[in-house]
Amino acid sequence: MQTLSSNASFGGIQHVIQHPSTSCNCDMTFGLFLPEEARDGPVPVLWFLAGLTCTHENAMTKAGAQAWAAEQGIALVFPDTSPRGDSVADDDAYDLGKGAGFYVDATQEPWAANFQMWQYLSQELPDLLAAHFPLDMARQAITGHSMGGHGALTLAMRLPGRFASVSAFAPIAHPTASDWGRKQLTAYLGTNEASWQPHDATLLMREAGFDGPVLIDQGTDDQFLDLLMPEALSEAMAKRRQPGSFRMQPGYDHSYFFIASFMEEHVNFHADALWSI
Amino acid sequence: MQTLSSNASFGGIQHVIQHPSTSCNCDMTFGLFLPEEARDGPVPVLWFLAGLTCTHENAMTKAGAQAWAAEQGIALVFPDTSPRGDSVADDDAYDLGKGAGFYVDATQEPWAANFQMWQYLSQELPDLLAAHFPLDMARQAITGHSMGGHGALTLAMRLPGRFASVSAFAPIAHPTASDWGRKQLTAYLGTNEASWQPHDATLLMREAGFDGPVLIDQGTDDQFLDLLMPEALSEAMAKRRQPGSFRMQPGYDHSYFFIASFMEEHVNFHADALWSI
Numbered sequence: 001m002q003t004l005s006s007n008a009s010f011g012g013i014q015h016v017i018q019h020p021s022t023s024c025n026c027d028m029t030f031g032l033f034l035p036e037e038a039r040d041g042p043v044p045v046l047w048f049l050a051g052l053t054c055t056h057e058n059a060m061t062k063a064g065a066q067a068w069a070a071e072q073g074i075a076l077v078f079p080d081t082s083p084r085g086d087s088v089a090d091d092d093a094y095d096l097g098k099g100a101g102f103y104v105d106a107t108q109e110p111w112a113a114n115f116q117m118w119q120y121l122s123q124e125l126p127d128l129l130a131a132h133f134p135l136d137m138a139r140q141a142i143t144g145h146s147m148g149g150h151g152a153l154t155l156a157m158r159l160p161g162r163f164a165s166v167s168a169f170a171p172i173a174h175p176t177a178s179d180w181g182r183k184q185l186t187a188y189l190g191t192n193e194a195s196w197q198p199h200d201a202t203l204l205m206r207e208a209g210f211d212g213p214v215l216i217d218q219g220t221d222d223q224f225l226d227l228l229m230p231e232a233l234s235e236a237m238a239k240r241r242q243p244g245s246f247r248m249q250p251g252y253d254h255s256y257f258f259i260a261s262f263m264e265e266h267v268n269f270h271a272d273a274l275w276s277i
Numbered sequence: 278m279q280t281l282s283s284n285a286s287f288g289g290i291q292h293v294i295q296h297p298s299t300s301c302n303c304d305m306t307f308g309l310f311l312p313e314e315a316r317d318g319p320v321p322v323l324w325f326l327a328g329l330t331c332t333h334e335n336a337m338t339k340a341g342a343q344a345w346a347a348e349q350g351i352a353l354v355f356p357d358t359s360p361r362g363d364s365v366a367d368d369d370a371y372d373l374g375k376g377a378g379f380y381v382d383a384t385q386e387p388w389a390a391n392f393q394m395w396q397y398l399s400q401e402l403p404d405l406l407a408a409h410f411p412l413d414m415a416r417q418a419i420t421g422h423s424m425g426g427h428g429a430l431t432l433a434m435r436l437p438g439r440f441a442s443v444s445a446f447a448p449i450a451h452p453t454a455s456d457w458g459r460k461q462l463t464a465y466l467g468t469n470e471a472s473w474q475p476h477d478a479t480l481l482m483r484e485a486g487f488d489g490p491v492l493i494d495q496g497t498d499d500q501f502l503d504l505l506m507p508e509a510l511s512e513a514m515a516k517r518r519q520p521g522s523f524r525m526q527p528g529y530d531h532s533y534f535f536i537a538s539f540m541e542e543h544v545n546f547h548a549d550a551l552w553s554i
Contacts (some may be wrong), residue, residue, distance in 0.1 A: 007534035008498065014534050061533065064341040067541070221285065256338065257284040257291050264344070 001132065004029065010070035011036040014060065019128060023120040024083040025113060030125065031060040031078035032133065035070045044074045044139035044274040045129070046267065049081075049121070049155075051146030052180075053099045056080045059145065062256040068267035074274060075135055079121060081147065083114035095180065096187055102175075103151030104199050106188040115188060121151070122159060139277050141270035143167040145259055146228070149216075150175060153201035153233075157210050165273035167215035167266045169259045170222055173233035174202040180227040202229070205236035214244030215269045217262045219252030278409065281306065287347035288313040291337065296405060300397040301360040302390060307402065308337040308355035309410065312347045321351045321416035321551040322406070323544065326358075326398070326432075328423030329457075330376045333357045336422065339533040345544035351551060352412055356398060358424065360391035372457065373464055379452075380428030381476050383465035392465060398428070399436060416554050418547035420444040422536055423505070426493075427452060430478035430510075434487050442550035444492035444543045446536045447499055450510035451479040457504040479506070482513035491521030492546045494539045496529030 001019040008014075012035040021028040037043050046069065048059045059065065060078045069076050082088075082101035089110040091097035097111075106115035130137045142163045144152035149171025156166035175181020176196045185196040197203050214237065218230045234246040252258040278296040285291075289312040298305040314320050323346065325336045336342065337355045346353045359365075359378035366387035368374035374388075383392035407414045419440045421429035426448025433443035452458020453473045462473040474480050491514065495507045511523040529535040 007530055007532050008496070008528040008538070009534040010538045061339050064344060064537070066534075067341060067344070067537065219285070251285040253284055255284050257286040257343075260341070260344065261285070261287045 001128070009033060010066045012038065012066070012070055014066060016056065021083070021120055021124060023116040023124045026083045026085040026088055028083070028120065029056050029080055031056045031076070032129070033060075033066050033069055033076040034133065035073050035075060037073040038075060038134045042134045042136035044141070045077060045135050045137065046074055046270050046274075047077045047079070047140065047142040047144075047152070049079065049103065049142070049144030049148030049151040051081070051144075051148050053094050054081050054148075055099070058256065059259070062260065063263055064260040065263050065267060068264045072267060072271035074267070074271060075133075077125075077129065079125060082117065088114045096184055100147065100184065102147060102184045102188060102199070103154065104185070104188050107195070108188060108190050111188050122155060139164060139274045141165045141274055143169070143266055143270065144171070145169040146224075146254065147172055147180070150201055154199055154204060157201070157204040157208060158198060160211055163212065164277055165213045165215075165270050166210055167269060168217075169262065169266075170218050170224070170228055170254055171201060171216065171233070172228055174200060174229040176200040176203065177232065178227050178229055180224070202232040202236045205233060205240060205242060209240045209242045213269070213273055214242055215266060216244070216246045217249055217266070218247070219254065219258050220248050220250050221252060222254045224254050278405070286310065287343045289315065289343070289347055291343060293333065298360070298397055298401060300393040300401045303360045303362040303365055305360070305397065306333050306357055308333045308353070309406070310337075310343050310346055310353040311410070312350050312352060314350040315352060315411045319411045319413035321418070322354060322412050322414065323351050323547050323551075324354045324356070324417065324419040324429070326356065326380065326419070326421030326425030326428040328358070328421075328425050330371050331358050331425075332376070335533065336536070339537065340540055341537040342540050342544060345541045349544060349548035351544070351548060352410075354402075354406065356402060359394065365391045373461055377424065377461065379424060379461045379465060379476070380431065381462070381465050384472070385465060385467050388465050399432060416441060416551045418442045418551055420446070420543055420547065421448070422446040423501075423531065424449055424457070427478055431476055431481060434478070434481040434485060435475060437488055440489065441554055442490050442492075442547050443487055444546060445494075446539065446543075447495050447501070447505055447531055448478060448493065448510070449505055451477060451506040453477040453480065454509065455504050455506050457501070479509040479513045482510060482517060482519060486517045486519045490546070490550055491519055492543060493521070493523045494543070495523070495525055496531065496535050497525050497527050498529060499531045501531050
């Protein structure tokens, strides 16, 4: 494990760390923000999963999350969105291969050798964080943007008890019914659609929901609304009587300007849940 | 004039605008954040001048300024740091030519044809903003980072009455005595050092100071301390009895993580001055 950079940030430290990943068979990089309080002992953790084309860096530099995490005394983890390196399979399209792991464990060639992002995020990286950093792993929450919102929602619903709360910014809400999903799930998991079901937030919401509060923000002027399908998840939440809020935010698009605008409310939403455990 | 992008941000809008510049003889691009209040009438303006290698984009996406500007109801302008385009002279070094205009009007070849950033920022861009946007040009303030801190301080001190307040993050404080300065001032202005004096914040502070409040933040772990020479400006401020604060911030470096950490205080500092005009 190697610290690539450490920058003072809002009284805490923003680290970038690289480590060999056994899940993904390559070096993986993540950002870790530790608030000042982490000097005195373990602090709660909020995960931020990023969207298509992103690395660990986008949200770490553009979402403005550290300001609010520092105020609440919680850590932030910014994982990468896929395996990386010359030996890792890729595709010419921006929405498949590197930068587009979709938070699944691939079973199909040429992806299976490295694209094990579910295993990486549900087990390997939490274990590594717990072993090396002052993090209170009994207090975790998760959020994400677009493909990362899909990842956050599916991880939260399929790992009951792991996360106190889940939120998402413009998540890919129903990938088994969208071109942002069907293409990638076919490539990574094959044509048997039954294997896709555990990776669709709308289907998981219909089946089981989440045992905690949910907050979704979606811009009304998002250029990808047809691919994101917010209506499917919104309907499923209401039908299940899932505690939570699905907010259509007037005028906002799919950019980090949208994310930054509502980050304070998301961090505070998670802090409420994390500190009441 | 052409709007390249507009994104909803914190209840307002973040525009990116391109226009032909008569000062720089090329197309110039700038970011303009308008808070919600600008829909109802003119709002005050805070300028942010960026550092070496930056464009209009860096601070616009990484400094987190919109959150606080929106709260205070003030606009933000993010100019570029140099002329741009294939016909514009450049140098292989990162600290000369494109991305390194140093906020001067070049008199030397090959720079004089385009590198007229002082004229552009002191006259052309303010005129354009006043003509086309709901900005209260009687209420302006200015800040910047590194080379942009140098630009902010020199513009503020040499245009008395223009800016209500000036601040800087890790400014190049004494360029006539530093390798970040002597090289560029020689290239742009020639070897007659008398022509450099109006572009040195420390010398201007010694001579005249600023008719308003000054706020400087400088990280103690900044990797460029020897080039920035904060001690020269700090001494000059104290010697002149300049109203203001020069703060050495423990542990912070030269990055946007440092800038973002103190942006709230800088925006609020300027808002106090802008709203008391």
